[in-house]
Amino acid sequence: MKTIVLKFGGTSVGSIERIKKAIKIISSHKKGGNNVAVISSAMSGVTNDLVKKSKLISNNFDKAEYDSLLATGEQASCALIAGGLNDIGLKSRSWLSWQIPILTSGPHSGARIENIESKILINYMKLGGIPIITGFQGINSSSRITTLGRGGSDASAIMLAKFLKADECIIYTDVDGIYTTDPRLHKKAKKIKKIFYDEMLEMASLGSKVMQPTSVQDAKLNNINIQVKSSFIKKPGTLITGSKKEFSNQIITGISSTKNDAKITIVGVKDKPGIAASIFKPLSENLINVDMVVQNISLNGKETDITFTIKSEDLKKTEKLIKQNKKISYRELSFDKNVSKVSIIGVGMITTPGITYRMFQALASKKINIMVISTSEIKISVLISDKNIKKAIAVLHKEFKLD
Amino acid sequence: MKTIVLKFGGTSVGSIERIKKAIKIISSHKKGGNNVAVISSAMSGVTNDLVKKSKLISNNFDKAEYDSLLATGEQASCALIAGGLNDIGLKSRSWLSWQIPILTSGPHSGARIENIESKILINYMKLGGIPIITGFQGINSSSRITTLGRGGSDASAIMLAKFLKADECIIYTDVDGIYTTDPRLHKKAKKIKKIFYDEMLEMASLGSKVMQPTSVQDAKLNNINIQVKSSFIKKPGTLITGSKKEFSNQIITGISSTKNDAKITIVGVKDKPGIAASIFKPLSENLINVDMVVQNISLNGKETDITFTIKSEDLKKTEKLIKQNKKISYRELSFDKNVSKVSIIGVGMITTPGITYRMFQALASKKINIMVISTSEIKISVLISDKNIKKAIAVLHKEFKLD
Numbered sequence: 090m091k092t093i094v095l096k097f098g099g100t101s102v103g104s105i106e107r108i109k110k111a112i113k114i115i116s117s118h119k120k121g122g123n124n125v126a127v128i129s130s131a132m133s134g135v136t137n138d139l140v141k142k143s144k145l146i147s148n149n150f151d152k153a154e155y156d157s158l159l160a161t162g163e164q165a166s167c168a169l170i171a172g173g174l175n176d177i178g179l180k181s182r183s184w185l186s187w188q189i190p191i192l193t194s195g196p197h198s199g200a201r202i203e204n205i206e207s208k209i210l211i212n213y214m215k216l217g218g219i220p221i222i223t224g225f226q227g228i229n230s231s232s233r234i235t236t237l238g239r240g241g242s243d244a245s246a247i248m249l250a251k252f253l254k255a256d257e258c259i260i261y262t263d264v265d266g267i268y269t270t271d272p273r274l275h276k277k278a279k280k281i282k283k284i285f286y287d288e289m290l291e292m293a294s295l296g297s298k299v300m301q302p303t304s305v306q307d308a309k310l311n312n313i314n315i316q317v318k319s320s321f322i323k324k325p326g327t328l329i330t331g332s333k334k335e336f337s338n339q340i341i342t343g344i345s346s347t348k349n350d351a352k353i354t355i356v357g358v359k360d361k362p363g364i365a366a367s368i369f370k371p372l373s374e375n376l377i378n379v380d381m382v383v384q385n386i387s388l389n390g391k392e393t394d395i396t397f398t399i400k401s402e403d404l405k406k407t408e409k410l411i412k413q414n415k416k417i418s419y420r421e422l423s424f425d426k427n428v429s430k431v432s433i434i435g436v437g438m439i440t441t442p443g444i445t446y447r448m449f450q451a452l453a454s455k456k457i458n459i460m461v462i463s464t465s466e467i468k469i470s471v472l473i474s475d476k477n478i479k480k481a482i483a484v485l486h487k488e489f490k491l492d
Numbered sequence: 493m494k495t496i497v498l499k500f501g502g503t504s505v506g507s508i509e510r511i512k513k514a515i516k517i518i519s520s521h522k523k524g525g526n527n528v529a530v531i532s533s534a535m536s537g538v539t540n541d542l543v544k545k546s547k548l549i550s551n552n553f554d555k556a557e558y559d560s561l562l563a564t565g566e567q568a569s570c571a572l573i574a575g576g577l578n579d580i581g582l583k584s585r586s587w588l589s590w591q592i593p594i595l596t597s598g599p600h601s602g603a604r605i606e607n608i609e610s611k612i613l614i615n616y617m618k619l620g621g622i623p624i625i626t627g628f629q630g631i632n633s634s635s636r637i638t639t640l641g642r643g644g645s646d647a648s649a650i651m652l653a654k655f656l657k658a659d660e661c662i663i664y665t666d667v668d669g670i671y672t673t674d675p676r677l678h679k680k681a682k683k684i685k686k687i688f689y690d691e692m693l694e695m696a697s698l699g700s701k702v703m704q705p706t707s708v709q710d711a712k713l714n715n716i717n718i719q720v721k722s723s724f725i726k727k728p729g730t731l732i733t734g735s736k737k738e739f740s741n742q743i744i745t746g747i748s749s750t751k752n753d754a755k756i757t758i759v760g761v762k763d764k765p766g767i768a769a770s771i772f773k774p775l776s777e778n779l780i781n782v783d784m785v786v787q788n789i790s791l792n793g794k795e796t797d798i799t800f801t802i803k804s805e806d807l808k809k810t811e812k813l814i815k816q817n818k819k820i821s822y823r824e825l826s827f828d829k830n831v832s833k834v835s836i837i838g839v840g841m842i843t844t845p846g847i848t849y850r851m852f853q854a855l856a857s858k859k860i861n862i863m864v865i866s867t868s869e870i871k872i873s874v875l876i877s878d879k880n881i882k883k884a885i886a887v888l889h890k891e892f893k894l895d
Contacts, residue, residue, distance in 0.1 A: 146575050157586055161564035164560060176550035183560055
């Protein structure tokens with residue numbers, strides 16, 4: 090008998106009709122002779138509404154109360170699902186994180202699951218029951234409710250699969266899988282049948298919104314195969330795995346792109362040891378995430394230019410921090426909000442030489458200027474003007490035979 | 493230092509603005525130098541919305557899941573209140589029933605509070621904290637969430653006052669107290685300053701919607717003085733108490749009336765021992781509440797007429813049950829849906845003779861026909877045609893000097 094963890098995202102339980110659809114999916118897995126455990130998100134819209142209420146009460150709403158407030162969303166959707174399963178004659182009940190318990194560590198709104206006391210759930214499944222478990226939350230050592238941060242229900246599903254030693258983990262969502270690139274930006278985007286954890290990690294970090302990087306990392310660490318599927322239409326999804334079986338010889342698996350990047354260049358910085366640290370320390374202290382960084386070679390040994398990218402919402406704050414920074418001197422600051430990062434991702438590039446060249450060549454053929462380059466073992470990212478983004482995706486998609 | 497329990501009803505926390513008003517009230521009690529503990533209901537509308545969702549999922553929604561679903565309403569409002577108190581610099585946190593715990597017995601959706609582990613709350617108040625506690629709910633011995641049924645937050649407040657040995661319990665609601673009669677039915681209705689538990693019990697049982705009879709009973713049993721007040725306007729409310737201090741010499745404290753009553757008469761029942769039991773047993777088994785009952789004296793010893801009242805929503809079912817009942821035979825059934833019960837209530841009538849006569853005389857003076865009479869030590873109820881209800885209240889209000 091297989092044990093399957095099913096996770097339903099907010100849109101998959103976003104209305105009574107959709108909850109009924111989820112109930113049918115759960116029922117069909119159960120009738121397939123499996124042990125089934127379910128993680129549910131809050132009905133879509135509910136969490137945002139609660140967040141809005143907290144903001145109307147206070148701009149600096151207490152974090153512990155915030156978590157207790159938000160946790161009600163999943164409590165409600167789990168009760169509705171369990172009630173619906175009972176209605177069609179299946180044994181089911183909701184489990185709140187304190188009833189299991191799901192123990193977390195770390196700060197409110199950014200907790201991580203440490204342990205799930207799975208025994209009680211395993212016993213319940215042995216009796217034929219389907220436990221419906223609140224995603225996105227747990228309790229801390231003081232028995233207060235914590236939440237896991239954005240996308241936390243995926244993390245709940247993966248950790249549940251780990252602690253149940255589940256054979257499968259299926260993430261039901263509003264898209265039917267992971268695509269070679271964003272279908273809204275390129276019509277020829279195709280669904281990926283199988284993708285490696287590391288590739289998915291890069292895709293997730295680089296803008297694919299289907300899964301959070303931390304959840305993919307958890308799945309990788311615990312070697313849990315994840316199926317990403319649509320709960321609306323019956324279609325095969327994408328398998329995220331570490332297994333090398335049945336992989337195609339595709340070199341590049343996908344292309345991702347970001348929006349809302351901004352580029353800053355500090356021109357004529359006095360070059361001395363530790364200058365980069367002096368620039369980036371105050372940014373890091375203010376939780377501003379610096380992405381790509383390039384420093385020109387200092388020709389005369391006295392001055393250099395430093396270029397880096399951040400999220401454009403952090404631009405004003407970053408500008409202020411650099412101007413206040415007394416540890417650096419420079420001639421000029423320049424900003425560009427109209428930039429995007431396009432990345433090609435694939436484990437195949439490790440063993441295939443010349444990928445970088447092919448990428449640059451393809452972009453050059455369309456007269457797309459590259460501003461900054463950053464590479465890792467399995468991805469190459471370039472910063473380009475955001476007006477070129479569709480063109481860049483199209484030419485790269487074709488170049489690497491993803492069309 | 494006094495300990496005060498404050499309870500906010502659904503309308504008193506029905507919007508962000510109203511929650512902010514509740515926060516101000518809590519703050520002023522705290523700044524008055526008291527230990528303050530708060531019970532909150534769900535924001536008005538929230539519970540109804542959840543009930544609706546459960547009905548759309550199933551007409552026979554699982555009771556345990558129903559309670560877990562509904563309990564989210566209070567969890568959210570308590571988090572919002574605690575967050576708001578923190579925002580204005582007061583020490584406060586929400587306490588969910590499982591965190592204290594509040595232990596209940598009895599069925600889901602109709603549980604009763606057995607115990608509140610008040611130590612943890614008392615310690616928190618000693619440190620200057622204001623605990624905000626979810627009303628209407630608790631957990632049972634299997635650690636599942638239970639709810640207390642309609643009006644359950646009042647019961648939560650009264651039991652909390654009991655277990656905290658509180659000096660005061662203030663129920664904040666959308667009315668500013670208990671009135672001598674429904675102000676919508678009689679303009680001269682006046683607010684009652686003080687009312688005895690027993691009188692309030694009768695008022696509550698007889699249609700006054702301010703408090704549920706069970707909560708009043710709990711207050712009486714535990715000798716807890718209750719203030720009923722408006723959270724919208726600053727005005728003295730009504731004190732519900734057992735203490736005889738400062739009571740006026742008013743004989744009648746209030747007049748209440750019901751809507752939606754129906755009268756059934758079974759004409760020509762074969763009179764034999766146990767006939768009333770034979771009629772009422774199936775009704776009781778079907779949870780139909782029989783209110784007033786009159787049986788005519790059987791003149792020839794063979795036949796009698798039995799008249800009783802029920803809620804009009806139970807009329808069809810009652811008719812069916814009587815017609816199916818093979819243990820009784822009768823000549824005719826007659827129904828009247830246009831009846832109302834008007835009651836005068838006051839402990840003063842115990843020591844004052846002639847109240848019944850004065851009531852009947854006053855009604856007769858307005859040519860109001862009395863169909864059924866029912867009395868207790870502190871109340872007299874009469875069944876009249878519902879077209880006469882306003883007229884009856886007016887003449888009785890005047891007769892007993894309540895104007």
